[in-house]
Amino acid sequence: MASATASKGGKGNLSAVLFYVFLTIFVLVSMFPLIWIFKMSIITRSELFQSPPTLLPTSPTGVSYGTILGDSAFQQALINSVIISGVTTVICLFFGSIAAYAIARLRFGFKGIIMTLILAISFFPGVAIIAPLFIQFSAFGIIDTLASVIITDVVFALPLTVWLLVAFFRELPRDLEEAAKVDGATTIQAFRKVIVPLAAPGVFTTAILTFIFAWNEFLFATTFLLTPDTQPVTVVIPNFASQYTTDYGAQAAAAVVVTVPLVIMVLIFQRRIVSGLTAGAVKG
């Protein structure tokens, strides 16, 4: 289009080469940390401390993974992360989809205000409310339970969920619900029986993004969860720096274990994720 690389003629070959050099650098830079940390996680301790560092692993070993996967605190953290992210995703999709349906399809006077209110949360600095929430959660006795983090994660993931679902719901044809309503279905029935199944791909995309959001959350987890029994991986792994002081291989292995599932998920669903991430920004 407007870029020089698309130009035809004599300069074409050179600019095409430059373009691919640029792309190669870009891909290498973004992938480098994951590749390097993976290398650090499969080499022996002596190779790790070698200077200059080796580029390719000379004798790969799984010792670091044995250490980290055998660590019961790490196992518990993985379970906690799965529960927190899973439950957050389900609750968010439930409240988010009914609210999004009303915003996308029904007419009511305070729609603009309510949409603004929900979106305002994405601008809301979570750190500003950790002190009052800590007091309130203590009063309710839910400090150091997964519930405390699930509640805050739901609230802060809601704008994303609602925004995406509104965009997806609006793309669906109105005729089918209208037909269902003519046949005597209520608004709720039309939503449940017609829209939800039709919107399944959009709902699925939203679920992936909400799950990633909750999986990556750190501030609320480190504030409200005080013991290893409840902490997710994002809280536990940074602490490995003091627990496994110089066992850098084990720290690298832990980072790989919690990142690889996300990377695989992202690679499988990349088209969907891109469409979800850009759904809101462009309409602006």
Next chain:
Amino acid sequence: MSVSAEKKRRGGFFKREFGDPERRTAYYMVMPAVLIIFIVAFFPIMYAMVLSLTDSTVVQTGPFVGAANYVEMFQNPDFLEGLTNTAIFTVVSVTLEFLIGLGIALAINQAFKGRGLVRAAILVPWAFPTVISAVMWRLMFQDQVGVINYVVNTLGIISQPILSDRVLLLIAAIGVDVWKTTPFMALLLLAGLQTISADVYEAARVDGANILQRFFRITLPLLKGTILVAVLFRTLDSYRIFDLFWAMSNRELESLSTFVYKSVRVSQLLFAQGNAASVFIFVTSFLLALFFIYGLGMQTSTEE
């Protein structure tokens, strides 16, 4: 308009809103989301405002002390260091992310072989949990086994260990943030670029506009909406930076958020001042958003 007519009109409005069954259903449907947001976000921020004006501790609400906490906060060197670091971090990293992201978006806004790989390269850093990327980079900056530390030492750029120097730590944190979020910025800007019709460029080309003119007269103005949304999101995100600073530096690198966290959760001696800092972050974030929306003319319409 007379008072009674005004009353009647308002009454009519509420009757229409809550009398009509379809509209009432709509309110029932948005109610749970709105309620939970009020209870878990808006009520606590008001509570934080109250706490910031009192001499409170985490276990007990103290007497009203006016603005004393704010005055002490602005005299606290830790807070000032956090404020300076946060401001530098936000301005430098968002500027770099925007410029590099726009460059990448312009370059890949065309059909080419290997799009899938590029998309993967964009999404991988984005999907990383920020604390985990901080841990990964810290291992690479580390002075015994870190590859980056080895390279910069060997090249003679830096002789001291990166992780024990606050200035170097801040630079490193900016680098990690740019690595992690530039691709995301590029993705948003690319989506914006793709909504600009090729005909516009063709027409400008026919009229003799060169590539710079086309960029400044067509691309930038038409991309303004997307740019403002992307930059505002990134600015507010960087402004509340916590996890990256916390996990990369063994808790030495101060930001506004780490100041709040340390005050209200770690030491708890500065609980009241921590609440003042919370309110400060909230109000300044709000002002930043208002500046983008009203000062720079960002479109916030959510209309169909």
